[in-house]
Amino acid sequence: MHTNANGVNWVNVDMIYPWQQPQWQAIQRLWQAQQLPHALLLQGAADIGKQTFAQHFARALLCHQVDSDYQACGVCKSCRLYQAGSHPDTQLIQRLDDKKEITIEQIRRLIAFLQLSQSISQRKVVVIHQAETMNINAANSLLKTLEEPAANTIILLVSAYPTKLLPTIRSRCQRLLFALPDRRESLTWLQAQTLHTDAAVLLNIAGGKPLLALRYNDESRLAQRTQLINDIGSVMTERKDWLQVAKQWEQHDRQEWLAWQLAWVNDLARLHYDPDATIAEDVSKQLYRLRDLSNPNKLYDLYDSLISRAKIATHTINPLVFMEDVLICWKRVMY
Ligand SMILES: [Zn+2]
Incomplete structure (x- = not known):
């Protein structure tokens, strides 16, 4: 380019x-x-x-x-x-x-x-x-x-x-x-690229979008996902406060930040009903832990809250306030 x-x-x-x-x-x-x-x-x-x-x-x-x-x-x-x-x-x-x-x-x-x-x-x-x-x-x-x-x-x-x-x-x-391309076609294309991670894992994280999957092949992006889900766990268990975490993520792309979380809430809801459900493999350990912390009935409210925030994610808003607000939503799904 x-x-x-x-x-x-x-x-x-x-x-x-x-x-x-x-x-x-x-x-x-x-x-x-x-x-x-x-x-x-x-x-x-x-x-x-x-x-x-x-x-x-x-x-x-x-x-x-x-x-x-x-x-x-x-x-x-x-x-x-x-x-x-x-x-x-x-x-x-x-x-x-x-x-x-x-x-x-x-x-x-x-x-x-x-x-x-x-x-x-x-x-x-x-x-x-x-x-x-x-x-x-x-x-x-x-x-x-x-x-x-x-x-x-x-x-x-x-x-x-x-x-x-x-x-x-x-x-x-x-x-x-x-x-959205056929999964097999996407996998064939991904496997022909130089990958550090399994193509199927990358494609799952990317929601079936092959070009996004290729971007996740960058290990630092996977590390960011792990960091975020760990931070969410820390906010829920009060080992970190939400303002501190929001400050760390302030510069991150808000749409991506929310898209990751929406997919995780989806995974959590499915894990509650099926322990063997297919979930994001790069953060599966953390997802099992969040499942144990979260009340399944409250996950739907969390999903709705995140969706409503996704709609305003591109607006001109204070990123710190926006992220704090989202993290507080996570705290509410605790048992
Ligand atoms: Zn020509």
Whole structure:
């Protein structure tokens, strides 16, 4: 991955993932029938490779000599410029590192770009990654563009949370759905990577999302999970106070922090009724211990509390207060 002048990350897009063949075939059929839409919404779970697919498709749309499967040639001027992140007929829009949202300034620049005619390819292609992070002004501004599509332009919106998009934007886009990959296919792919941990263990922790599973192959991330569940146990048994623990986690990604806990509450509920239930193997010892500490009837309240906090996890809130509040919820599930 490298960064171009706009501070945008460009991924290597030579290949799509093996589980994306059905979506590629859908694209081929549309292309062959000359029915490519002006706007396409690529939607499906996070961490299954939608962005890579979108950029792979964008490169093909710009290529001067696609093959009979509509795959980019990889060697023409267009393909080389694309891979260098400097193709003049394409834009990749995503939330910048220091911003929480895609801003109206970004969409205004995009609209100015769309008013130029294409320079080296047959069309212009725009990819909007995590499209749901457009703020309301940005979304309204884009909507006008979608309502009056420019000729020879294709806009690819990518989103794991399409219900957060304006309904009027969704209705202007044709959908391309990405299901969670088949477990066997994910395992085959994972086993071909260099792993420090068993592929099945990683895939379970990642809830079946292969790219997330690969990120957990980093041992320090597994160590963080162990640390968190130990901390939760310490808060429950009052060996640590919640403020002290919240301070330690203040800088951590809140959505991930909560996602781990939601999965653990799920595991705990199942363990209460089936001691042999399949649970997160990296922290199984700790989960058995938390099961013994927790009242099964109160776990559902904990789950609801965590879900309601997950909904506000991306809002601008004091992280310390947010985390303290979640840890207090854990304390309430004690017998
Ligand atoms: Zn090419």
